Amino acid sequence: MKQLDYTILTRRVNSMRESSGEEMGVPGWLWLCVLLLLGAVCGIAGSSCRFMETLVSQTVYKEVEEINRNPQLLPNLTLGYALADTCLTEGTTLGAALRLVTGKDRVVTGSRLATLPRAHCLGDRQKYPTFFRTVPNDSFQARAMADMLRLFGWTWVGVVAGDEAYGRSGIQHLLKELQNSEVCVAFSEVIPKVNLEKSIPRIVEKLRHSTAKVIVAFAISSDMEALLTEVVRQNITDKQWIASESWIASSLISIPENLPSLKGTIGFALRKANIQGLRSFLTGFQPKDLPSDPFVQEFWELMFGCYFEDGPSPSPSARPQCTGSESLDDVENIYTDVSEPRLTYSVYKSVYAIAYAIHNMLSCQPGDGPFEKGGCPDVTNLQPWQILHYLSTVNFTTPVGEATHYDENGEPPAAYDLINWQVGAQGKVEFVKVGQFDTVDGSHSEFDMDVKKVFWGGGQNEVPVSLCSMPCPPGTWKAVQKGKPICCFDCLLCAEGEISNTTGENVKKTLINLFSQVSPDIADQLATLWTWPIGWVPDSPEMHVPAAA
Numbered sequence: 433m434k435q436l437d438y439t440i441l442t443r444r445v446n447s448m449r450e451s452s453g454e455e456m457g458v459p460g461w462l463w464l465c466v467l468l469l470l471g472a473v474c475g476i477a478g479s480s481c482r483f484m485e486t487l488v489s490q491t492v493y494k495e496v497e498e499i500n501r502n503p504q505l506l507p508n509l510t511l512g513y514a515l516a517d518t519c520l521t522e523g524t525t526l527g528a529a530l531r532l533v534t535g536k537d538r539v540v541t542g543s544r545l546a547t548l549p550r551a552h553c554l555g556d557r558q559k560y561p562t563f564f565r566t567v568p569n570d571s572f573q574a575r576a577m578a579d580m581l582r583l584f585g586w587t588w589v590g591v592v593a594g595d596e597a598y599g600r601s602g603i604q605h606l607l608k609e610l611q612n613s614e615v616c617v618a619f620s621e622v623i624p625k626v627n628l629e630k631s632i633p634r635i636v637e638k639l640r641h642s643t644a645k646v647i648v649a650f651a652i653s654s655d656m657e658a659l660l661t662e663v664v665r666q667n668i669t670d671k672q673w674i675a676s677e678s679w680i681a682s683s684l685i686s687i688p689e690n691l692p693s694l695k696g697t698i699g700f701a702l703r704k705a706n707i708q709g710l711r712s713f714l715t716g717f718q719p720k721d722l723p724s725d726p727f728v729q730e731f732w733e734l735m736f737g738c739y740f741e742d743g744p745s746p747s748p749s750a751r752p753q754c755t756g757s758e759s760l761d762d763v764e765n766i767y768t769d770v771s772e773p774r775l776t777y778s779v780y781k782s783v784y785a786i787a788y789a790i791h792n793m794l795s796c797q798p799g800d801g802p803f804e805k806g807g808c809p810d811v812t813n814l815q816p817w818q819i820l821h822y823l824s825t826v827n828f829t830t831p832v833g834e835a836t837h838y839d840e841n842g843e844p845p846a847a848y849d850l851i852n853w854q855v856g857a858q859g860k861v862e863f864v865k866v867g868q869f870d871t872v873d874g875s876h877s878e879f880d881m882d883v884k885k886v887f888w889g890g891g892q893n894e895v896p897v898s899l900c901s902m903p904c905p906p907g908t909w910k911a912v913q914k915g916k917p918i919c920c921f922d923c924l925l926c927a928e929g930e931i932s933n934t935t936g937e938n939v940k941k942t943l944i945n946l947f948s949q950v951s952p953d954i955a956d957q958l959a960t961l962w963t964w965p966i967g968w969v970p971d972s973p974e975m976h977v978p979a980a981a
Contacts, residue, residue, distance in 0.1 A: 462512065464514070483766050487775070489515050494710065495779070496512070499787045506791060555569055564842040565843070566778045574602055576869040580674070580879070581646070584896075588618050588644045588899050588919050590646070591606070592620075593620070593621070595624050595625050596625075596652065598652055599650050616900060616917035623651055632659060636662045645898040647672070656679045667692070672896045674697075674698055675697050677702060680697070680699030681774060686863070688860055688861065695861075700848040704849065729754075733745050737751055740753070781836050781844075784836075785828070845871050846870065846877070866883075868880055900916070900919040901923075907926055
C-alpha cells in the first residue's frame with residue numbers, strides 16, 4: 433500500500449465555493465483544508481488505495497459532524513472541511529493548497545497538522561515553524577528498535593532501507609542510536625526504485641548467506657513487497673524480521689502466502705484506538721448522500737464492480753450498472769475493516785487537535801488572554817499566529833487515555849505498539865500486541881515487552897541468537913578478526929600466567945607483570961590468594977604490595 437499522507441490546514445470562510453471537480457467538502461465557519469494523495473496514487477496502487485483514501489475522507493467527515501453536534505466543544509460555531517487531490521506531485525500539491533486557502537475569502541492560518549509525514553527534519557522550527565503532526569518522528573522509532581536489539585543481545589544484524597527519505601533517514605537514526613554499543617551491522621542494503629530484476633535477487637542472496645539472523649527493514653510497504661516476494665520465492669525461513677512502522681501492519685505484505693518466511697516478524701506500529709461508531713458510519717452512506725463529492729462515484733464503481741452512466745469510468749457491457757443502493761454492509765475489505773484502526777486514529781487526533789485549539793481560543797477571557805496585555809484574539813479577524821499559539825498549547829486526552837499535546841518543535845509524545853505476526857485462524861496473519869514504547873519527556877523512553885507472548889521468527893520457541901561470534905569460554909580471550917567489526921572475533925587460549933575466568937571476557941588478566949614487581953614471598957601469597965574462593969581470606973600477616981617504580 434502506498435504511503436497515504438495528508439495535511440490539514442485551517443481557513444476562515446463565509447461560504448463554500450462551487451466544487452472544481454478536484455475538491456470536495458462541507459461548508460462551515462472555519463474550514464479544515466485536507467490535502468490527500470488521491471486519484472494519481474490509485475492509478476498506481478489500485479482499488480485498495482482508493483478505499484484507503486475514502487476511509488480517510490469519511491473519517492474526517494464523521495469527526496467534523498461529531499464536533500459540530502457537541503455543544504460543549506464548539507458552541508455556536510460550525511466547523512467545515514475541504515479535501516483536495518495532490519496527485520502526488522509538488523506542483524499540484526501547491527496548487528491544491530492555494531485553491532483551498534485563497535480566493536475571495538480571508539485566509540486565517542497557514543498552520544499545518546499532518547498525520548503521516550514522519551521525517552525528523554520536519555521538526556526544525558526554523559524551516560517549518562507552523563508544522564505539527566500527530567505521529568512521532570522516525571528518530572523515536574529508531575530508538576525503540578535500538579532498545580530492542582540491545583535487550584535481546586542481537587549484536588550482529590542486517591539492515592535494509594528503502595531508497596527514499598523515510599528509509600534512508602530511518603536507518604541513519606538507527607545507526608546513530610547504535611553508536612558506542614556492541615551491536616554491529618553485518619550488511620546494509622538499499623532497495624532501489626529501478627532495475628529491480630537484477631538488484632532484488634542480489635540483495636536477497638546476500639541476506640540468505642549472511643550469518644546475521646536478525647534483519648531490520650526500514651522501508652515503505654511497496655518497496656518491502658518487492659523484496660519480500662523474492663525472500664518467499666527463495667524460501668528463506670530462518671530470519672527474524674524487525675519491521676518499521678510503515679509495513680508492520682500493511683495488508684499488502686501481511687498475507688498468508690508470506691507467512692512461511694515472515695511469521696514471527698516484530699515491529700513498531702502507531703498506537704491504535706477504536707473509534708466508536710466508525711464502521712457503521714463508513715458503511716451507512718450511499719452516493720446520493722454525498723452529491724458534492726467528485727470521488728464517491730469512482731469509489732462506488734471500484735467497490736461493487738459496476739458503473740454509473742454519468743460516472744467517471746467508461747461503461748463496458750461486462751459490468752452491470754450501479755444502482756447507488758448497493759450495501760456496504762455486505763463488503764469485507766480494507767475500507768470496512770476497522771480492526772486495525774491506526775490510520776483513522778491519527779485522523780481523529782488531527783481533527784480534534786484543531787477543534788480543541790479553537791475551543792480554547794473561544795474560551796479566552798479578556799485580561800487573562802495569552803497575548804499582549806492579557807488580550808484575546810478577535811474571532812472576526814483571526815490572525816495566523818493566533819491560531820498557531822493555541823494549536824501549540826493544545827492538550828487533550830483521547831478515548832483510550834492517550835495524552836495529545838505538542839512540544840516546542842510541534843512534536844507529539846511518541847507512542848508505539850510492539851506488534852508480532854502470528855498465525856491466526858484459517859492460516860491468516862494475526863497482529864498480536866506484545867509490548868509498547870513510550871517517551872516520557874522527549875529525552876527519556878520506556879520500553880515494555882511481554883516475551884512470553886512472542887512467536888519468534890523461523891518458528892522458534894526461544895529468542896533467536898544473532899551473533900557474529902559466540903562468547904569466548906573461560907580460559908580464552910577475544911581477538912578481533914582483522915578487517916571485521918568488533919563483534920567478530922576468535923577465542924584464543926590464554927598464555928601461561930594469564931587468566932580469563934568469565935564467559936565473554938575480552939580483557940586478559942595477567943599476573944606476570946604484577947609478580948615481577950614484588951618479592952618472591954609476596955608473589956607466592958598472591959598466587960595462592962588468586963585460587964581461593966572469592967569472599968574467603970585466610971588468617972595471614974598483613975601484606976603490602978609496593979608501588980611500581
